[in-house]
Amino acid sequence: MTVPIESPHAPSPADQPAPYDPSAVERKWQQRWQERGTNRVDLSGGERPYYQLMMFPYPSAEGLHVGNLFAFTGADIQGRHQRQLGHTVFEPLGFDAFGIHSENFALKMGVHPAEMTPRNVANFRRQLERAGLMVDWRYVVDTSRPDYYKWTQWVFLQLLEKGLAYKKRAAVNWCPKDKTVLANEQVIAGACERCGTPVEQRLLEQWFFRITAYAERLLNDLDWLDWSETTKTAQRNWIGKSEGARVDFLVPNDGDTTAEEEAGASDNPMVMTGTPITVFTTRPDTIFGATYLVLAPEHPLVERITAPAQRAAVDDYRVRAGRKDLVARKSAVSAKEKTGVFTGAYAHNPATNALIPVWVADYVLMDYGTGAIMAVPGHDERDFEFATQFALPIVRVVAGPDGDADAPLTEAYTDDEQGRLVNSGRFDGLSVPEGIRAISAWLEEMGQGKAVTNYRLHDWTISRQRYWGPPIPVIYCDTCGTVPVPVDQLPVELPLTQDFKPDDSGVSPLARVKEWYEVPCPKCGALGRRETDVSDTFLDSAWYFLRYPSADRDDVPFDPALTKKWLPVNSYIGGNEHAVLHLLYSRFVTMVLHDMGHVDFDEPFTKFRAHGLLIRDGAKMSKSKGNVVNPDEYVEKWGADTLRTYLMFLGPYEEGGDFRDASISGVRRFLDRLWASVRDMTTETAPDPAVLRKLHQTIRKVGDDIPRLSYNTAIAAMMEYMKTLRFNERTPHRDEVMPLVQLVAPFAPHLAEELWERGTGDARSVFDAGWPVFDAALAAEDEIELAVQVNGKLRGRIRVLKEIAQADALAAALREENIAKFVTGEPKKVIFVPGRLLNVVV
Structure with missing residues (x-):
């Protein structure tokens, strides 16, 4: 899309002798940086290493x-600022070049991705270099190159060796448009996060990573990581820790008991045999109110427990549920109208000894908990709706402090904070938290339950049925089984x-490329078959930060000494948008490599900050909305430095901003004036104390704001x-101007x-010349703000000289009409606290 671009601000007549020409300046300094190796990093010998990482595109x-x-x-501004503070900064960049997007x-x-991707990479690099990023391109990574994905395959083999990679037949998310499996994290509101197509469920043989084994560590470390709170919250929610209990409800064996032999509530449950249906509940305190069970249609016990008289109805319901996509299934959870079918089976409630019916309903999902729930309609809205629809019993087991234990329920009672247990045998009167602990212990004591911690997190599905990705390094042999390459x-x-x-x-x-997948078994030499799935592109990006310092080496995935020196990322x-996917997977892979002794840290990113998003025409920039802006035209017309500074000025960096063409001219005028100030500056007159005061206040402000990402x-x-500086067109002093050049440098590096160079003659890069020294004494104001009270009540504030005497302060206060009107006659007393307060007593 062609974007109309406003013409740059025309220089004033005073600027014309040497106008600022961004194109010439930027070409010159990009060439100089390359010739002088300005952005090259001494990874082995550099002092005070600082690893500034940005997400690769x-x-x-x-x-x-x-x-x-x-x-x-x-990210570049952070890296450049740290260099000015004296760090050796490593700011690498690469390309996440495998995956469905490119394919x-x-x-x-109609172009092969192996032909298209290198062209795309070259174009991206051209644009990135033109933007003036401080990247050492000797350490670039490209995930689609064999010298990179060789080590991605090595990472897979490490997880396989540790027993954290496994293959099983499982229900998985299938995108019918992209024709591949998706991880749970790649399904947003029941749809493919890439193309928005509703996701289906399929049973397929897939490779998984056992990320659930690290759930507790992944959760606990969030307490100390210096990350954006929104990101940490997203990860906590996705891991989804919940305390509760696993409880077994026994479906009696034939002949043990019948529905007519239901017992009343008892503190001594019957000992019996049967088929256990295990549920996970966060509310074991409500078990006395469980009046039925519900199984997901896919639950493996449905086939076993269904009574012959109900089999046709159950089979029909399961077929209809199986035709629903994931969006429809998740919608069923919140829909008021529920569907379901009775299995004809009953299970013993271990708390009441009562036999309760077992139903099948699509509002229970196999992916959550155990795929079975104990339904407590008195205290769960979904269960209440289901029980009401199918005329199932509703029993109150929690009531308010003054509530009636036998009062009928017209809706589910969910006030857990005020609730007390009722109709719960010897547990009556306990608070909800007390009841959870006591009933969990009671069930465990009887061997019919166990207090457990459950997680929403599921194992990571890494198999992809696509072409453009790293082959999974496994060979199948009829004799040896699954053999790692x-x-x-x-x-x-x-x-x-x-x-x-x-x-x-x-x-x-790849299953169609027989000459590729038929290979000898590495163990026995017999003809074997390669795995034809490729791995998820999120595995490529789960370790790329480890590779950067060693990207020039082919013998190791990451050099131990360099990794120890530079990582974890500063x-x-x-x-x-990668708060769950990329960041969670990266943390998991790092923890595994740490546990195997490959790295000496288990969290990869000491500090993470999430940037905001740009909007244009009232919507987030995206190719699908057709509102993206190509930076090339803006760099051509305005210069990269103007565009960089403008983008940072749009709004708070962690929130984003609204990209408007017209607003860029103000930033360009600012840079024009900086150019003119250096051109016109003098050393023949002394610096103005008022200007120096403002300068040092600015040094303090900018120095505080950059680390906080408060760029605007x-x-x-x-x-x-x-x-x-330019007040009344006075000629600025050199000492008033050059520190501003250093402050501007991270934003407009070429300029x-x-x-x-022009202002100092210093042959060093401005980024090696240090950060301006802040002088608190020079920044101190000559004037202060003095609070003025009359009879102890604040009546106003006045600006006065810092060293003002009491009499002068009183006179200044009485000149203010809003203060003077409260002072009648001569003051009886004046209380003066220099620098803070004047209190007039009348």
């Missing part, structure tokens, strides 16, 4: 848009085939200082380099 054919540049610029576009355009045979290279279009069979296109900036307020402070 997937290289789309459309190229970067300004939303990408917004993210990268914010789908290649299919659409030996490390010295890595990488298992992706074959170059033109027949890579996926189909709806659930089988990868500062990571990226999009909060830092820029505003520099613009405000420029007004002071700052040029002005530093």
